[in-house]
Amino acid sequence: MVPTKRVGVIGFPVEHSLSPIMHNAAFKALGMDDWQYDAMSIPPDILRLGLREPRDHGYIGINVTVPHKEAIMEYVRPDEKARAIGAVNTVDFRSNIGTNTDADGFINDLRAHDVSIAGERVLVLGAGGAARAAVYGLAGAGAEVAIVNRTPSRAEALVRHLHASAGIDGLRLMTLDEAAGWGMTLIVNCTSVGLHPQVDQSPWSQNLPFPAGRTVYDMVYRPATTALMRQCLAHDGRAIGGLGMLARQGAISFELWTGVAPPIDLMQRVLQDALESAHKD
Ligand code: ATR
Numbered sequence: 001m002v003p004t005k006r007v008g009v010i011g012f013p014v015e016h017s018l019s020p021i022m023h024n025a026a027f028k029a030l031g032m033d034d035w036q037y038d039a040m041s042i043p044p045d046i047l048r049l050g051l052r053e054p055r056d057h058g059y060i061g062i063n064v065t066v067p068h069k070e071a072i073m074e075y076v077r078p079d080e081k082a083r084a085i086g087a088v089n090t091v092d093f094r095s096n097i098g099t100n101t102d103a104d105g106f107i108n109d110l111r112a113h114d115v116s117i118a119g120e121r122v123l124v125l126g127a128g129g130a131a132r133a134a135v136y137g138l139a140g141a142g143a144e145v146a147i148v149n150r151t152p153s154r155a156e157a158l159v160r161h162l163h164a165s166a167g168i169d170g171l172r173l174m175t176l177d178e179a180a181g182w183g184m185t186l187i188v189n190c191t192s193v194g195l196h197p198q199v200d201q202s203p204w205s206q207n208l209p210f211p212a213g214r215t216v217y218d219m220v221y222r223p224a225t226t227a228l229m230r231q232c233l234a235h236d237g238r239a240i241g242g243l244g245m246l247a248r249q250g251a252i253s254f255e256l257w258t259g260v261a262p263p264i265d266l267m268q269r270v271l272q273d274a275l276e277s278a279h280k281d
Contacts (some may be wrong), residue, residue: 103137105249
């Protein structure tokens with residue numbers, strides 16, 4: 001059957017995006033033969049034009065990845081989540097609304113792993129876009145959040161932004177030394193430290209004792225077990241990698257466009273297979 005319902009992802013470069021295999025596997029599993037998910041490489045200097053093309057050609061919606069997530073806000077109607085996170089990762093062309101599914105994907109994955117959030121002390125490492133999504137999601141779910149970042153001024157900017165855009169108050173800024181004694185139950189890595197190929201690096205300094213019995217959620221999913229996760233596991237803790245978040249943020253976009261809940265376990269499995277086969281190359 002010729003695909004008549006099209007969605008996709010725009011980015012630059014976009015060739016390495018795992019979204020097409022994840023979404024197309026879900027379409028296939030659900031017998032949605034008239035749907036197709038494409039990867040579209042759009043250079044930043046023609047973002048506006050590159051956005052118009054899929055819209056004019058009947059695409060229902062798109063995902064947006066690096067480097068367009070912030071710039072695209074000018075050309076769509078960002079919802080409250082996108083404004084708070086400061087980035088759009090999903091657009092529905094039927095309404096031209098841009099949203100961000102990262103925070104909900106993250107929180108949904110914590111819940112799928114039975115990690116308690118409300119009333120818990122949660123330490124977020126990092127202050128970039130990923131951290132904004134995590135802090136927004138955690139604060140909304142009732143956690144007490146502290147932020148540690150290499151560049152403290154960026155963490156201060158994050159706190160100011162979430163206050164102004166979403167009315168979030170009570171966020172704490174700390175050094176890692178202070179955080180070590182704070183008594184958090186969950187540590188979330190939103191930095192890129194530990195990402196392949198720097199697999200031996202950890203955002204938790206080797207010189208600082210790692211607190212026992214905590215949960216680490218590492219948004220890094222390549223490698224599947226990061227150095228930070230290993231530190232946590234070595235101290236009687238629990239460690240969760242970021243692949244589930246990747247699947248679940250995609251699942252929210254999928255449902256938004258199609259009205260159908262996708263098979264999340266399958267999406268996660270195909271992501272895992274793709275990462276494992278990429279690793280063999
Ligand atoms: P994203 O949008 O994916 O979050 P980003 O905005 O580039 O990406 O943010 C990357 C995060 O990783 C930042 O918090 C960055 O810290 P700085 O704000 O100090 O740059 C953090 N990060 C990256 N490399 C790091 C390193 N080697 N040590 C500590 N933090 C690092």
